[in-house]
Amino acid sequence: MFEYPAQLVATTVLTVVHVLCLLVLPFYPLPLSVAVAVTYVACAFLPDMSGASLFYGMWVALAAVGRYGRSRWWWLLPPLIAAVRWMVAARAGVPFGDYATLLLSFFVVYMFGRAMSWRATAIQAERDRLRYERERDRLEAMRRDARAASRIHDAVTSDLAYMAMRLDYERSRETNDEQHAALFDDLYQRTIDTLVEVRTVINMLDRNDDGTDTGKQHDSIGKGGNGASPRSTIDDGDTERTDDDTEIGSSAAMPSSYAMFPDRVRDVLGHGDRYLAQLGFTGDSTMIDNLSKRKLTDADDVTRERESAVIDLLRELYTNIAVHGDPSGEYRVVVRRSRDGLSVDQVNDIAEHSLLPDKPHSGKGLPLHRTRFTALGGSINTSAEDGTWILHASLPTSSDK
Numbered sequence: 001m002f003e004y005p006a007q008l009v010a011t012t013v014l015t016v017v018h019v020l021c022l023l024v025l026p027f028y029p030l031p032l033s034v035a036v037a038v039t040y041v042a043c044a045f046l047p048d049m050s051g052a053s054l055f056y057g058m059w060v061a062l063a064a065v066g067r068y069g070r071s072r073w074w075w076l077l078p079p080l081i082a083a084v085r086w087m088v089a090a091r092a093g094v095p096f097g098d099y100a101t102l103l104l105s106f107f108v109v110y111m112f113g114r115a116m117s118w119r120a121t122a123i124q125a126e127r128d129r130l131r132y133e134r135e136r137d138r139l140e141a142m143r144r145d146a147r148a149a150s151r152i153h154d155a156v157t158s159d160l161a162y163m164a165m166r167l168d169y170e171r172s173r174e175t176n177d178e179q180h181a182a183l184f185d186d187l188y189q190r191t192i193d194t195l196v197e198v199r200t201v202i203n204m205l206d207r208n209d210d211g212t213d214t215g216k217q218h219d220s221i222g223k224g225g226n227g228a229s230p231r232s233t234i235d236d237g238d239t240e241r242t243d244d245d246t247e248i249g250s251s252a253a254m255p256s257s258y259a260m261f262p263d264r265v266r267d268v269l270g271h272g273d274r275y276l277a278q279l280g281f282t283g284d285s286t287m288i289d290n291l292s293k294r295k296l297t298d299a300d301d302v303t304r305e306r307e308s309a310v311i312d313l314l315r316e317l318y319t320n321i322a323v324h325g326d327p328s329g330e331y332r333v334v335v336r337r338s339r340d341g342l343s344v345d346q347v348n349d350i351a352e353h354s355l356l357p358d359k360p361h362s363g364k365g366l367p368l369h370r371t372r373f374t375a376l377g378g379s380i381n382t383s384a385e386d387g388t389w390i391l392h393a394s395l396p397t398s399s400d401k
Helices: 009-024 029-045 055-068 071-091 095-172 177-203 261-277 301-325 365-376
Strands: 280-287 332-338 343-347 381-383 388-396
Touching: 009 029, 009 055, 009 280, 029 055, 029 071, 029 365, 055 095, 071 095, 071 280, 095 177, 095 301, 095 365, 261 280, 261 301, 261 388, 301 332, 301 343, 301 388, 343 365
Parallel strands: 280 332
Antiparallel strands: 332 343, 343 388, 381 388
16 A cells, blocks of 8 residues: 555545455454455456555455355355456456466465365364264163153052051051061161152152152142051951062063063053052952054064053052052053053042151152153143042054054
């Protein structure tokens, strides 16, 4: 600008604007690159061969357009600038060969910017891939924890609840032997304490360990909690609980040789009925299968997951009946399998007072299963009407079947 001052004021003004746009270009690359190009082209059309060449600013602007421009229309800018510059050179009588290298430089710097853009895109894609893998691993870990929490809740807590209620009954019978009564009291309290710790582990696995169960709150189905430990109306217990009844439909109680889903369900229902009968309950469970028998190898992973979800839910239902149901009433559990899918219906009378008021409240029993059913495209609906608890769970047949 100072060695070859412009002859026209307009050229000087455009040059100053050009330099100012170049200084601010790093903050707003695309709009200011356009401004730099406009001032460059405007100066080229003025009848003034003096003043700054503005080459450096145009190179930076083209590199910035190549780096940040996403639209395919940006590639028109390099030939447009080269054509304008060649027009100025032709007007001054300069041979094309003397300007060929200069004109090529416009394309070179633009491609340099494009190369930077491609590299940035590759780096971002790699970062996105790593972030996706981290999120996928995190999600899979959360799913594993949720499944573990559900299995612990279904298997361990149901067994501990049964042990606590059975101990409560046995200690109620030992009115004359203080030593045995004290032993039952100690075992009962240890069972409840273990159940509290299991609830804490479930909370941790379910990413909800903010609060600690105190054992003073109970599931909302029952209305008990007067501080006294009620005695259940269990029969004398002529039939003692055998080892294979330790868990309702547990994996230990279901041999792997069972190849058919209905057989596995009937095994769980049978264990559940015996479990509740030992606690003085009256009712029955039924499996209704409207499909022809299929081999296990014919079932895909989705079908097996749905069947597993139903079986796990059944274990939870029998525990809920034992804790919150009324032994003087009746219960009924019905499992159906049809072309439309799987369904479970449960009905039982709600007890005025829970058979196990010391049972710690987690609020994760049915919610864990409801989340699992929802993920599989099903639903679990519950209601309490006139002292009766009603549950309906359904899992429709997968759309690809």
